[in-house]
Amino acid sequence: MGKLAGKLMWMVAGTAASKMARSYTRNVLHNERGAPRLPRKARRQSGLGMMLGWAIATGAIMALADVLKEQGKDTVDARG
Numbered sequence: 001m002g003k004l005a006g007k008l009m010w011m012v013a014g015t016a017a018s019k020m021a022r023s024y025t026r027n028v029l030h031n032e033r034g035a036p037r038l039p040r041k042a043r044r045q046s047g048l049g050m051m052l053g054w055a056i057a058t059g060a061i062m063a064l065a066d067v068l069k070e071q072g073k074d075t076v077d078a079r080g
Contacts, residue, residue, distance in 0.1 A: 029037055
């Protein structure tokens with residue numbers, strides 16, 4: 001039961017952090033009237049190149065997370 005409670009705690013913490021980050025980002029990227037602060041040219045960047053860039057960046061972040069997770073497991077195994 002302890003593992004389930006821990007996972008639920010991390011899920012709630014992750015959800016709260018994600019919601020807070022989205023709210024902060026939304027406030028930073030929009031002015032008081034709700035209009036985007038980005039220049040018009042930047043707002044129209046919705047092509048294949050932009051999507052490919054986001055996919056590559058997301059993949060790199062996920063790969064880094066996997067490596068760090070595996071290193072943590074190796075550290076625990078070495079101690080144990």
